[in-house]
Amino acid sequence: MGQSNPSKSISREEIRAVYAQGEDAVIALVEGLLERIEQLETRLKALENQRKKDSRNSSKPPAGDGFAKRTKSLRQKGERSSGGQSGHEGSTLEWSEQVDEVVIHPVLQCQSCGEDLKDVAVESWGLRQVHDLPPLRLIVSEHQAQEKRCPCCGVLNQASFPADVNSVVQYGSGIKGLMVYLMSGQLLPSMRVCDLLREVVGCELSEGTLYNTYAQCDEKLEPVEQQLKRAIQQAEVGHFDETGMHVGGKLMWLHVACSKALTYYFIHPKRGQLAMDAMDILPHFSGTSIHDGWSSYAHYECEHGLCNAHHLRELLFVVERYQQGWSDEMMTLLVEIKTQVEVAKAAGLDALSATQIASFEQQYQTLIEQGLKDNPPPPTDPNQRLSRGRPKQSPPKNLLDRLSKQATVLAFMYDFRVPFDNNQAERDLRMMKLRQKISGGFRSMEGAQRFCRIRGYISTLRKQGIDVLNALKQVFMGNLIFPVLQPE
Numbered sequence: 001m002g003q004s005n006p007s008k009s010i011s012r013e014e015i016r017a018v019y020a021q022g023e024d025a026v027i028a029l030v031e032g033l034l035e036r037i038e039q040l041e042t043r044l045k046a047l048e049n050q051r052k053k054d055s056r057n058s059s060k061p062p063a064g065d066g067f068a069k070r071t072k073s074l075r076q077k078g079e080r081s082s083g084g085q086s087g088h089e090g091s092t093l094e095w096s097e098q099v100d101e102v103v104i105h106p107v108l109q110c111q112s113c114g115e116d117l118k119d120v121a122v123e124s125w126g127l128r129q130v131h132d133l134p135p136l137r138l139i140v141s142e143h144q145a146q147e148k149r150c151p152c153c154g155v156l157n158q159a160s161f162p163a164d165v166n167s168v169v170q171y172g173s174g175i176k177g178l179m180v181y182l183m184s185g186q187l188l189p190s191m192r193v194c195d196l197l198r199e200v201v202g203c204e205l206s207e208g209t210l211y212n213t214y215a216q217c218d219e220k221l222e223p224v225e226q227q228l229k230r231a232i233q234q235a236e237v238g239h240f241d242e243t244g245m246h247v248g249g250k251l252m253w254l255h256v257a258c259s260k261a262l263t264y265y266f267i268h269p270k271r272g273q274l275a276m277d278a279m280d281i282l283p284h285f286s287g288t289s290i291h292d293g294w295s296s297y298a299h300y301e302c303e304h305g306l307c308n309a310h311h312l313r314e315l316l317f318v319v320e321r322y323q324q325g326w327s328d329e330m331m332t333l334l335v336e337i338k339t340q341v342e343v344a345k346a347a348g349l350d351a352l353s354a355t356q357i358a359s360f361e362q363q364y365q366t367l368i369e370q371g372l373k374d375n376p377p378p379p380t381d382p383n384q385r386l387s388r389g390r391p392k393q394s395p396p397k398n399l400l401d402r403l404s405k406q407a408t409v410l411a412f413m414y415d416f417r418v419p420f421d422n423n424q425a426e427r428d429l430r431m432m433k434l435r436q437k438i439s440g441g442f443r444s445m446e447g448a449q450r451f452c453r454i455r456g457y458i459s460t461l462r463k464q465g466i467d468v469l470n471a472l473k474q475v476f477m478g479n480l481i482f483p484v485l486q487p488e
Contacts, residue, residue, distance in 0.1 A: 096129060136201045138175065163478045171213070175203065177473035179210055180217045184454040185468055187431070189439040218450040220475050224482060225453050228264050228460060229281060231485035235259045236287045237305075237417050240297065241425035242271055243433060246441030247448045254452070256428050257281045261484065263428050263459035265452035267445070272296040288411065290422045293402050305411035307422035308334055311403065318396045326370040327396070330403070333363055337413050338420045350416055360413065364406060371400045428459060457483075 010029075018025045107117050145159040164173050175197075182193045190207045197203040232238055238257055245254040245267060253271040257264045257279065268275035273296040276282050282289065288303040292310050312334065318327035337360050344352055352360075375397040393401075403409055411418045432455065442448040460483045461468050471481040 093131060096131075099129065138201055138203055141172070164476055171209070173473045173476035175201075176213050176217075176476045177469060177471075179205075179213050180454060180472050180475075181458075181469050183210070183214060184451060185458050185472075187435040187438050214450060214454070217472065217475055218453055220478075220480065221453055221457050224457055224480060225264070227482065227485055228262055228456060229257075232257050232259060232262050232264050233281050233284045234287075234486070235262070235285075237419070238281070238285060238287055238289050239422055239425035239428075240276075240282065240289055240291045241422060241429055242275075242294075243429045245432065245436060245448065247445055248443060249441070252445075252448070254429065254432055255279055256425050256432075258425055258428050258459075260424060261460070261463045263456045263463065265428075265432070265456045267448045267452055273299050276300075288415065288418050290419060290425070292422060303411070304408045305418045306402070306405070306408045308338070308409065308412070309421035309423060311399070311409065314395070314399050318399065322394075322396055324371070324374050324396060326367045326374060327399075330364075330367045330371070333360070333367065336360075337410065341413060341416065341420075345416060352413065357413065360410070361406070364410065368400065368404055368406075371396065371403075375400060431455070431459070 015029075018029050107120075109115060109117055143161055143165050145161055147156055147158045149156045179193060179197070182188045182196065183190065188196070190210050193210060194205050194207060197205050238259055240255070240257055242253050242255045245252050247267065250269075252267055252269050253275060255266045255268060255275060257266070264281070266275075266279040268278055272294075276296060282297070282300045282302070285300065285302050288305050289297060289300065290305045290307060291297045292307045297304065312331055315327045315331045315334075318324055319331070340352060340356060340360075375394060377397065378391045378393055380391065407414070412420045435451070435455075442451065458468050458472075461471050461481075464483050466481060466483060474481050
């Protein structure tokens with residue numbers, strides 16, 4: 001009788017049959033069962049790890065947490081109370097010295113005795129102001145270009161129409177800018193944009209007109225996008241990230257390259273180096289790139305800084321799931337270094353003292369060594385199936401391998417221009433994910449690319465405090481507003 005399959009239950013008769021075959025058969029059966037138990041324990045641990053992860057201690061989005069209330073947070077309780085702080089100016093509706101309309105409410109008769117007061121002089125006034133919108137409607141402007149025949153040569157001369165008046169009947173730059181603003185600025189789907197314009201301003205608009213206007217805006221913004229791309233290539237610090245995006249029913253990847261004042265989006269079927277090369281920013285980038293440690297970023301010969309917000313979440317998972325003390329202490333240390341950097345910046349300094357740096361480095365290295373001691377590498381087994389060419393490691397060991405790259409983890413400590421995290425890229429991607437939740441995926445690659453170009457322009461304008469709606473209006477008037485390309 002051959003060896004029984006350990007994945008199935010074994011009857012007493014089968015066990016007796018194996019026993020009758022001798023010692024070697026029994027040993028083979030037990031070894032098979034032990035191997036199967038080990039496989040099941042590994043699978044169980046992986047499933048438990050997956051179940052324990054949420055948006056607090058991993059890269060899972062908050063939408064995956066469900067409606068369960070989360071009571072733990074990485075944010076420490078501050079000394080200030082919630083709400084507006086003392087000395088904060090705030091903003092509220094204020095009395096205006098200039099008014100557009102005055103409405104008189106006369107006193108016609110006495111409320112007490114009924115005497116006629118129409119001709120009695122006004123003694124004083126009670127004043128109140130109402131801030132409201134005028135009735136919203138489209139204004140039709142008729143452009144009349146004079147035509148005059150020259151009495152000398154007989155040539156008929158016609159005055160020139162404005163550059164944005166190029167059809168017999170058309171929509172103007174203002175309503176066109178609003179169409180694009182609602183779609184890319186407020187992330188509304190096309191049908192809702194048509195409904196809004198019809199109900200609010202009485203504009204009966206077809207989706208075809210909406211998409212034609214969108215295509216015109218996309219074409220006119222091409223030179224702006226190219227300049228944004230070159231500016232980010234030359235930035236001292238750049239943030240990079242990517243997220244899934246559905247295009248034509250397929251999963252594609254939306255990449256972002258940005259800074260505090262610039263945003264560039266790029267859509268591609270792939271996530272890794274092939275897409276990053278096609279984006280054509282990192283191959284020419286010589287500053288410090290901030291990212292989440294995705295292996296594809298390591299192929300580029302620029303300075304690197306890892307996102308410590310990711311590290312804090314993963315360290316919290318190690319604390320909760322594995323109860324390893326080094327991870328809790330590492331969280332405290334990273335936050336302490338961040339605090340000291342902020343204190344130094346507030347004091348006008350551009351670096352920590354050599355003593356502080358040496359102390360933080362020593363503490364950091366001690367915790368890494370403790371972590372590696374608690375999480376030794378898995379034993380090498382030539383018969384074990386390899387994952388991507390190496391033995392599978394535990395989550396704490398994988399995290400420690402990344403944290404061991406001290407220069408990239410603590411880049412924010414060595415260079416004050418480098419931020420602690422990659423939140424800038426995540427904020428720029430968050431709006432794109434919100435668009436997908438509101439409007440769904442894109443029907444075509446062309447539509448996704450148009451959205452990326454226009455949204456990148458809008459994001460950049462907002463970062464620099466430029467009026468977005470007016471800028472979009474100027475696009476159709478032929479007066480492109482270029483953002484500041486080297487704000488650093």
